[in-house]
Each structure stands twice: as structure tokens, then as C-alpha cells.
Amino acid sequence: MTTLEDAPAGRLGNLFRTTAFKLSFAYLVVFATFALLALGYVAWNASRALDDQMVSTIEAEINGLSEQYKVGGLRRLISAVERRAGEPGASLYLVTNAAGERIVGNIDALPTGLIVDPGQTEANYARIGGAQNLEHRAIMQIFVLPGGFRLLVGRDVAERDRLRAVIGRTFGSSVGLVMVLGVIGTWFIASRVLRRVDAMTETTRRIMAGDLDGRLAVAGTGDELDRLAHNLNAMLERIGELMRGLRDVSDNIAHDLKTPLTRLRNRAEEALRTAETPDALRAAMEGVIEESDGLIRIFNALLMIARLEGVNAREDFQTFDVAAVVQAVAELYEPLASEQGLALQVETEGAPLTLRGSRELIGQALANLIDNAVKYGGPSGEIRLSAARVGDTVRLGVADSGPGIPSEARGRVLDRFVRLEEARSRPGFGLGLSLVNAVVRLHQGTLALEDHAPGLSVVITLPAGDPTGG
């Protein structure tokens, strides 16, 4: 578990592996590419525009000069060139004879052989009055006049080249800046994210090592890492709850089962000591079996409660008619109730009284409640069993007219193994109501213990399961 983190290049490697880094880098590449293309396009267009401008200036000059030539021939042309060449900001002019020797103009020297062919070209030249080497450059147009004379008109490209350099520099530095900022930003963001994730990893490691109260830090930014931290914390909270519950239950179980187990052992031991006859021994053994059966019942009930609180318990749910279940359970318990002097009444109203759940479990829950009512419902009186549809819920009720449960005890009795003082003389282990509670919760309902004045009224409210939708 420590191999990655401990490697010397590990930290940097982790950085490069983060999604944040990869994303940022991808954005950077895309953005830089587009920036490059855009700026490049601009630079190229600007350069071309400059060229075009120069060419059109040259054309204008040529048009003017050709007018002069038309009007006054070569002599007129030469004087026009002379005049123009002297003006400030003038273009470049040259008129040569057929051999390429200068007649008039402000160009001193050209690359050899250039003046021979007509057309547009870009070449170096030397100015009059300047240095003799061909250190300047210009765009030139060369014409061949009748008689073999050559006319050259051009514009120096120094300006253009300067502008081009500026654009190029700007372009280069922009892209460079973008790249640098991008890399810094990427590294910064990724390492921030990585730091947060590392912090979470560290916390979870601590929690797993035993600090069960540890929780992930929430940065308060509300982003996805925060949401993850929130949810993980909620999960840890729930796990803590469950573990506390488990501990409580095991403590309770251990505590409450000691009594019947001890009783069992005592009976067996007493039988060993005092039983004289085989019949007495037999009776003792039968007693031991009875106690064991009781213990087995406790375990089964505990198992069932635990299972009901588990996650998969709703798998086999079906839609069924709860009125039928109520009737069946009532009918099952009626003889027993009347033997105890209790009249069992059943009222069902509203339809459809359907539930989505387990018929068996609801039957068991009702049986437990009626069982309690028979056991504790007083020497005589009545037990009222009801099922009614109220809105989109189904309300089941079991009410007796006995001593009831005092309001302060009503919360406790739903816990496992709780038996009130008054009940200790009767058979039972205190799991009946816990089971009912677990069944009700499984069916996403609520259980309420109320005063029936006199007596106890247990009300179970469950969401109705309609036959069509379930």
C-alpha cells in the first residue's frame, strides 16, 4: 500500500497521473494550437497586406509614368523620372539603356543581369549616395521599352520587413506566454486537487486503522470533491451507527441470554443432584429440552429480526390482501382469546386493503401483537383488531383493554429483550415487539403505541400497495 507514495519520483508521477493534470494539459494543447493558428493567420495576412500595398503603389507610379511616355516619349519619361526621384519619400526609379547602363534614377547598382528580364521581382540594390554594397532590398517592376530601354520602378521593403519582424516577435512572445501560463496553471490546479485527494486518502487510512470517528475535511467549495467528502462522511456516520447498534445488541444478547442459559444449566445440575428415580430424571430432562426450545426460539427470533434489518430483505415482496391476513390471524387466535375471557373483534373497512410486502411477516407481526394482547390484556375485556384504508396508507390496529403500557416505557419496549416489570411472571422473552417493529420498518411503515384508555393500542401505518402498480 505504500509502494507508490514512497517512490522518489512518485509524487511527481502522481501529479502527472491526475485527471486534473491531464485535462488541463489537454486544454492547454488545444488552446495553444488555436492561438498559434489564429495569430499565424493574422501575421501572414498582415504581411501580405503590406506587400499588396507596396505593389499597388508601384502600379500607380507606373501608370503615371506610362502616361508621360505616351505623351512625350522617352524624353518626357526621363524628365518625369528625374523629377520624381528627387522628391522626398520617392519610390525607386531607374532607366537604363539596352546595355543596362544608368540613364537616370536613384538606384546606383543592381545585382548583375537583373535588369535584363521584365516582370516583378524582389532584389537587393544600392542607393545613390549610399554604400556601394547591395545592402537594401526592394520590390521592383521592370519594363522593356521600345529601343531596348529598361524602366524599373520599385519600393524599398525595409518598412515591410520591420513590421514583419514586430509581428513575428509579438506572435512568438504571445504563444510563449500562453504556454508558460498554461503550464503553471495546470501544475497549480493539479497539485491543489492532488493535495485534496491526498488529504482524503490520509484520512481514510486513519479511519481504517481504527479512528472510527474520523471524518473527511470538507473544503466548502461545493464542488464534486466536496460532495464526495460529504457523502463519504454520511456513509461513515451510518457505519458508526450500525457498529454501535451491533455492539449494543451483542451486549444485550450476552446479558439477557445468560439468564436462561444459567437456568438451563441449573436445572440439569439439580436433576443430577437430586433426582432419585428414572421418572424424576425423565421429568428433569424434559424440562431441559423445554428450556432449550425456548432458547432456540430466542435465537430464531433474533436471527429473524437481524435479517429483517438487512438490506436484501425486500427481495421477495408481493402484493397481497391484508384484510385476509387480519381475518386469518384473528380467526387463529379467537379460541385462545375467548378462553382467557377476552372477546376478539375484527373490523376491516375501505378497499382495496392491499400491501406490498410479505404476507408471512405481517401475519407474524399481527400474531405477536394479539399474543401480547391475550397475555397482558387483562383478565377480561376485549381485543379489537382493525384494518382500514386511510388515504394512501393502510392502518392496522390491535387494541386491548388491559393495564396498557405507561407512556414513559413505550419507547423502551420496542428494544430487544425488554420486558416490563409487570410482565415478568408470564412466559416470553421480550422479543415480540422488537420483531413487530422490525417487520414494520421493513415495510416502510410506522409503529405507534398509544393509550387505549384503558389499555394499549398499537397502530401500524403502512404505505398501501396498489394492485396495479405495487
Added chain:
Amino acid sequence: MSVAGQGGFARTGETLSLRPMRLLIIEDDREAVAYLIKAFREAGHMPDQASDGLDGYALAQEGDYDVLIVDRMLPKLDGLSLIRSLREQGVTTPVLILSALGQVDDRVKGLRAGGDDYLPKPYAFSELLARAEVLARRRAGPGTAAEATAYRVGDLELDRLSHRVTRAGQEIVLQPREFRLLEYLMRHAGQVVTRTMLLEHVWDYHFDPQTNVIDVHVSRLRAKVDKDFEHPIIHTVRGTGYVLRVDEARAPGPSA
């Protein structure tokens, strides 16, 4: 009847069915098997055993057993797969499944795999015996008990179609549930039925009733069927359940 009075399982002394059954116990827990073999023999039956699924499968196919008792968790071939395969092979021997898993859906899975009855562990042997005997009898005469239109045991007659019950010629008026209870007892006349079996087959519920709810129903039935007549026909079998049968030998001591 002949077993009553022998030592050992006095609780099961009454449970002898009409004839000894041949049964196969497929269970890998040696102690449990030894206990079961001994107990079944003492009840007058002929048990065989197999300690893993493959062995059990082979024996079940070859032998001609009245009932198979199969544990769900077995080495080499698990109980439910074993049963499924047997059914596919056309073996119709009734199967009783034993399992530590006792919830409703486990039952359903077991029965769907082809089992005929399901008993969660831990169980009382008397319960196992009673259920095994009922299953074995079912096999013996599938055409007789279940489809008969009327039952007669001694002087008690029950007509399934008209829902009329008479004893020694006198009509007895029963509530619907009492009728069904009596019908079940008569269908399994001579066999011990446990309270759980009654709850399952007469009320169609599988939970463990905390108190003696069933007992009260039976005593109400008895009040109508037995009270005014000379010989009781419904008997309590202590620690196990009830049996409906004519008491032939009025032996000096009461049958336990």
C-alpha cells in the same frame, strides 16, 4: 404401537405409521446422522445413510425409498442441486429438506427445487418423524388419501363434498376452520401431526406461534367430536402433537 413401553424415545412411542418406512438420510454431520439412524430404528423404520451429495444421489436413484431426508449443505453436491437432478431423472420419492436456513424465502427455494417439505434446524426429532411419515404415506397411496371424497375412521365420517360430519350416525356441526382441521387429521389418520404442521396446512402460515394457539382449536374440535362419545378419537401425543385414530387396545395403562 409396539414401540410404546420400550425405553428411549417415549415421546415417539405413539408415532408408528401403518408400516415401517425405508428412508435415506443424506447428511454429512456424523453425530447427527448417528442420532437419526438410532432414532428412526427405534421408531421401527429402516434408515440408510449417505454422507455426501454424490453418494446420496446415486443411492437415491438405485434404492426404492419411501422418503429422502436431505440436508441442504452437503459436500460434493449440495442438497438443492441433488433434488433438482433427481426430479429431472424422474425420481418422485418425497424429499424432506433439513436446513440451518429457516427463513420464508429459504423454504420457498427449497420447495421450488423439488422438495416436498422443509424443516429448519434445530428441530425436534418427533417433528421430523411425524413429517417423514406423512410424506412416506403420501407416496404409498397418491391416489387414495388426497382424492378421496370422504374419510372414515372408526365411527367418524367426513364427507368432503357436502361438508357433513357424523359420528355414530349423529351429525356434528362444525365451523369451517374446525372442518378443515378435522379433515387434515382424518387425512393423516394414524399419523402424528405436529402443531407446526397444522399451522402450515390448515392455516397456511409458517411462523412459530408463541403460545398454545393451536391447542385451543383442537380442544374446541374435541369438544364437538369426542366429548359426547364413548371413545376419544383425537389423542394428544405428549411433546409432539396430535393423532386421530381409533383406540383399539384399551390396555390397562393409558397410552402415554
